[in-house]
Amino acid sequence: MRLQSYVAGRWKSGEGRASQLHDASTGALVAEAASGGLDFRAMLDHARDVGGPALRSMTFHERAAMLRALGKRLFGFKDEFYALSHRTGATKGDSWIDIDGGIGTMLVFASKGARELPNSRVYLDGAVEPLSKGGTFVGQHVCVPLEGAAIHINAFNFPVWGMLEKLAPALLAGVPAIVKPATSTSYLTELVVRRIVETGLLPPGALQLICGSVGDLFDHLGCQDIVSFTGSAATAAKLRTHPAVVRNSVRFVAETDSLNSSILGPDAGPESPEFGLFVQEVAREMTVKAGQKCTAIRKALVPEARIADIVAALRAKLAETVVGDPRAEGVRMGPLANLAQRDEVRSRVAELARESELVAGDPEHFEVSGADRARGAFFPPILLLCRDAAKSRAVHRVEAFGPVSTVIGYSNIADAIALARRGEGSLAGSVFTADDDVAAELVLGLAPYHGRVLVVNRHCAKESTGHGSPLAPLVHGGPGRAGGGEELGGVRGVLHYMQRTAVQGTPDVITAVGGRWARGSMERDPGRHPFRKPFHDLAIGDTFNSADREVTVADIERFAALSGDHFYAHMSETEAARNPLFGGRVAHGYFLISAAAGLFVDPGYGPVLGNYGLDNLRFVKPVKPGDRIRVRLTCREKSLRADKGWGEVTWDTEIRNQDGETVASYHVLTMVSVHAVPDAVKE
Ligand code: NDP
DSSP: OBOEEEETTEEEEOBSSOEEEEOTTTOOEEEEEOOBTOOHHHHHHHIIIIIHHHHHTSOHHHHHHHHHHHHHHHHTTHHHHHHHHGGGTOOHHHHIIIIIHHHHHHHHHHHHHHHHSOSSSOEEEEEEEEOSSSSSSEEEEEEEEOSSOEEEEOOSSOTTHHHHHHHHHHHHHTOOEEEEOOGGGHHHHHHHHHHHHHHTOSOTTSEEEOOSOOTTGGGGOOTTOEEEEEEOHHHHHHHHTOHHHHHTTOEEEEEEOOOEEEEEOTTOOTTSHHHHHHHHHHHHHHHGGGGOOTTOEEEEEEEGGGHHHHHHHHHHHHTTOOBBOTTSTTOOBOOOSSHHHHHHHHHHHHHHHTTSEEEEOOSSSOOOBSSOTTTSOOOOOEEEEESOTTTOSHHHHOOOOSSEEEEEEESSHHHHHHHHHTTSSEEEEEEEOSOHHHHHHHHHHHGGGEEEEEEEOTTTTTTOOOTTOOOTTSEEOOSGGGOSOOEESTHHHHHTTEEEEEEEEOHHHHHHHHSSOOTTSOOBOOSSOGGGSOGGGOOTTBEEEOOOEEOOHHHHHHHHHHHOOOOHHHHOHHHHHHOTTTSSOOOOHHHHHHHHHHHHOOOSSSSEEEEEEEEEEEEOSOOOTTOEEEEEEEEEEEEEEGGGTEEEEEEEEEEEOTTSOEEEEEEEEEEEESSSSTHHHHO
């Protein structure tokens, strides 16, 4: 019955007084949790000394492959996770968000890691910054993993997603995690961690778990550790001012409770699709997870003239909600997480009701399906109407963390924005309008106070992911009351776990540090044409200097005829002469790119499999008939796709004229086989 913590590679039972964890519907005891007697300092040491080095020895791509394998394995345990998830009060749909949503998030990070991060251990942030006239002194931002532990403190509402959405970016960055789930639903997190550990896919020390309180863990935090917290603003305030956090400037990311608004546009009358979509979304946000979502809609802002219609429509919609044990047939909304949470929500509703009127639901009288109402943490959907939101305070401050929302009327767009902003920092806002100008005005008005803004209309509604869903590729977090933190957001979320350092020195130093050739670094003689070299033989800096060729009027005309591009600047001397940039006829930029390929390509069959694009193309100086061009092609960056038998090679490419001036600059992206004779790939 007693949950165990996973400490320095061993499952351990905590000692001392335990918290009793109950089934949210039946009140039956599920487990108990205590963390007394655990050595929290040893946990940090294990993460720093064992987990960190193991993860840092892997490249981003290796870590991404590990996450992908883990995500796939976790899907195999879903039935077991779902069965236990019901005990937290989650319906099947709620569990899908938590479990499939959590694993899906991990898989998105796996694929982002493989596609958007290099197959190396250092992430280069941005381009080389020129810092000197002669080019001998330049700068480059590099990101390296923090060498401490990531402390993940999670809320009770998403015991799986809450863990995985933080774990995936941390592991991808190369930072080990110590997970501390909210105690009340930690039995589900414990089960998932057990399955993760059993897969053996994570290196030792990469993941540890605390079931129970964190003891003296915070006293031992240092400057390389990072805390990522989800929960109440009060706990966040307490933890971020912990002496060790303050003394060591421990990075602290917080997602806290916030009041989120959804706005119905002034154009959306009762007959419009947006009106129906708005009603559907508000009702869904109130009832999914029994409204226990940090992103749920607490304020439904509608034009004053639409209040009666919206209240009537929401009342009808909410009446369809069957509350009860999520295991029972037909139940649409489960109980709150526990009785304490139910009592908390009830008292928050009473606070709100002092300034608002109750227009749907009754906290004291409601039906419960398949369970004993007195034993479970049941609470019905409650809709309030605030008639004077400008004067009201509670509706902008009090969060009832349950199936509770308040309808508020607004007079015009500026008023709607002002009312939404009175939440003083929110995780998510949404707008339902078919008028794109209204959408733009609302979005820009909401943006400074919101981490994410969703606009829904008839065109995207079917595919919309909804108001309340944080997504792995987009940032999750918000200013002010929402905690001031930011998570997820693809690679952005990974960088939270890394130190960004500005490195200054010669281009050769920058190349050596980052593993990416910086312009001005040594150009190596490859000994043969670099297109003859298989992936592993290519060295960063291998350079090919082409012969030169003249660009003629005949070239320009032939290219125009072939491509159909007869733009006057290429075709007419008199019109081109009037162009202030050219002052005369010039070659097509795309001809130069093609001619350059003709100059640098080695045509014979060999390890270069293909060219998949150009990056950062700039035409710097026009080329006129009679000019002579030549190309420098330098191996800039290599990234092995080990499972594919080839790697991506980026070539720094410059086309210069007869005076040595750069006329075009770009990166050529190629796939290069690991075999000299690529047929071998198929063997
Ligand atoms: P808490 O802030 O009490 O708990 C959040 C997490 O912090 C839990 O894991 C909790 O552990 C832990 N914690 C609490 N005190 C300490 C401490 N002194 N040191 C270290 N860790 C600590 O929030 P609740 O989960 O109780 O939820 C309360 C409110 O938070 C909700 O009503 C809601 O307003 C908000 N909330 C916000 C969410 C968001 O995503 N922004 C999500 C969920 C809730 P333990 O469980 O052991 O106390």
